[in-house]
Amino acid sequence: xxxxxxxxxxxxxxxxxxxxxxxxxxxxxxxxxxxxxxxxxxxxxxxxxxxxxxxxxxxxxxxxxxxxxxxxxxxxxxxxxxxxxxxxxxxxxxxxxxxxxxxxxxxxxxxxxxxxxxxxxxxxxxxxxxxxxxxxxxxxxxxxxxxxxxxxxxxxxxxxxxxxxxxxxxxxxxxxxxxxxxxxxxxxxxxxxxxxxxxxxxxxxxxxxxxxxxxxxxxxxxxxxxxxxxxxxxxxxxxxxxxxxxxxxxxxxxxxxxxxxxxxxxxxxxxxxxxxxxxxxxxxxxxxxxxxxxxxxxxxxxxxxxxxxxxxxxxxxxxxxxxxxxxxxxxxxxxxxxxxxxxxxxxxxxxxxxxxxxxxxxxxxxxxxxxxxxxxxxxxxxxxxxxxxxxxxxxxxxxxxxxxxxxxxxxxxxxxxxxxxxxxxxxxxxxxxxxxxxxxxxxxxxxxxxxxxxxxxxxxxxxxx
Numbered sequence: 001x002x003x004x005x006x007x008x009x010x011x012x013x014x015x016x017x018x019x020x021x022x023x024x025x026x027x028x029x030x031x032x033x034x035x036x037x038x039x040x041x042x043x044x045x046x047x048x049x050x051x052x053x054x055x056x057x058x059x060x061x062x063x064x065x066x067x068x069x070x071x072x073x074x075x076x077x078x079x080x081x082x083x084x085x086x087x088x089x090x091x092x093x094x095x096x097x098x099x100x101x102x103x104x105x106x107x108x109x110x111x112x113x114x115x116x117x118x119x120x121x122x123x124x125x126x127x128x129x130x131x132x133x134x135x136x137x138x139x140x141x142x143x144x145x146x147x148x149x150x151x152x153x154x155x156x157x158x159x160x161x162x163x164x165x166x167x168x169x170x171x172x173x174x175x176x177x178x179x180x181x182x183x184x185x186x187x188x189x190x191x192x193x194x195x196x197x198x199x200x201x202x203x204x205x206x207x208x209x210x211x212x213x214x215x216x217x218x219x220x221x222x223x224x225x226x227x228x229x230x231x232x233x234x235x236x237x238x239x240x241x242x243x244x245x246x247x248x249x250x251x252x253x254x255x256x257x258x259x260x261x262x263x264x265x266x267x268x269x270x271x272x273x274x275x276x277x278x279x280x281x282x283x284x285x286x287x288x289x290x291x292x293x294x295x296x297x298x299x300x301x302x303x304x305x306x307x308x309x310x311x312x313x314x315x316x317x318x319x320x321x322x323x324x325x326x327x328x329x330x331x332x333x334x335x336x337x338x339x340x341x342x343x344x345x346x347x348x349x350x351x352x353x354x355x356x357x358x359x360x361x362x363x364x365x366x367x368x369x370x371x372x373x374x375x376x377x378x379x380x381x382x383x384x385x386x387x388x389x390x391x392x393x394x395x396x397x398x399x400x401x402x403x404x405x406x407x408x409x410x411x412x413x414x415x416x417x418x419x420x421x422x423x424x425x426x427x428x429x430x431x432x433x434x435x436x437x438x439x440x441x442x443x444x445x446x447x448x449x450x451x452x453x454x455x456x457x458x459x460x461x462x463x464x465x
């Protein structure tokens with residue numbers, strides 16, 4: 001029996017515009033007193049008319065371009081009709097027939113995952129269940145929400161998680177949302193079914209997934225559940241209606257919510273109160289010009305400097321961190337210098353919050369030029385002190401007498417004393433040259449830790465021979 005998971009993702013990202021999608025209310029709603037950022041428009045009161053947020057439309061197009069989509073110059077909004085307590089109007093203003101962006105792609109570890117669409121809509125209110133009652137907070141109602149819909153090209157929970165992390169990275173690079181899943185500004189609804197030999201199991205959409213780990217676990221549970229059900233029911237009962245299932249993070253299980261609606265159930269029709277939205281080619285190109293170099297492009301560039309996948313991915317993790325690396329690197333193409341900077345950025349400097357304006361590239365270059373005269377632990381210590389004090393690390397090294405002694409004459413005299421004091425270690429070396437480490441340690445100790453270890457080894461080996 002051959003089992004192939006078929007996974008798609010619907011990713012919702014709240015845009016961090018100052019105002020809501022169709023009104024002037026403050027779009028901030030996290031930890032805000034309930035129902036204080038509302039007006040007749042986002043409360044769906046009779047006679048209130050929506051006015052589209054231009055910045056939100058431009059940001060949706062910007063994300064579409066970053067995902068390699070084709071942009072529809074002519075677009076329009078539609079009403080998606082359904083009834084739920086947190087939807088005051090009884091419909092949601094969204095896009096179906098002609099979204100802002102279509103037919104994109106995203107590279108995930110060398111596999112191109114197709115993007116069906118990137119469209120813009122308004123968020124709903126929020127239901128809170130307290131003491132057996134349901135309370136409604138409409139602060140979130142009307143907040144701009146971008147939906148990214150992938151094709152069902154993902155084949156494992158791990159790949160789905162990587163896809164989400166890539167989307168999150170790109171959104172943050174574009175600076176259009178904080179994309180914080182735990183705060184709800186980025187939400188995900190996976191769709192899962194299986195191809196078992198030549199039979200397809202019914203499609204399931206999973207709701208209420210509130211973390212990256214939750215996405216991974218929910219998809220894996222659904223793969224296991226559908227496999228078990230197929231094995232129990234057989235081919236005759238394998239087909240059926242699409243369903244929506246909720247994710248219970250506490251129990252780590254999905255549960256049936258309802259039969260899945262189709263687009264006809266929502267009775268979509270064009271929003272009569274909003275005219276079509278038109279963007280010219282020049283306007284679209286102007287938006288494209290605001291897109292920074294994206295993570296995948298940076299990773300390729302960093303790997304061309306002979307950095308590992310691990311290093312390149314860490315450096316490209318966020319735009320601010322990569323900007324710091326590139327500021328220090330300057331125009332250098334020296335792989336050794338690139339690795340030297342990387343080790344310091346993802347090592348000692350990763351332990352503190354660093355900002356690009358406090359970074360002095362010259363200090364890194366100075367340290368690199370003198371790295372043979374300083375131990376690796378001292379270099380880590382110096383770069384931290386240098387950043388915190390704004391002092392050249394070489395000045396700090398001089399004041400603290402941290403430069404390694406490479407004077408062969410002085411070290412040779414010390415080495416002779418160490419060998420004379422450790423006859424047993426000398427005898428051990430003659431039997432096993434690998435035991436020289438003890439003598440190196442003794443000579444380093446005799447020099448107060450200031451000797452250059454490489455020079456120490458060379459002097460000892462010469463004297464012992």
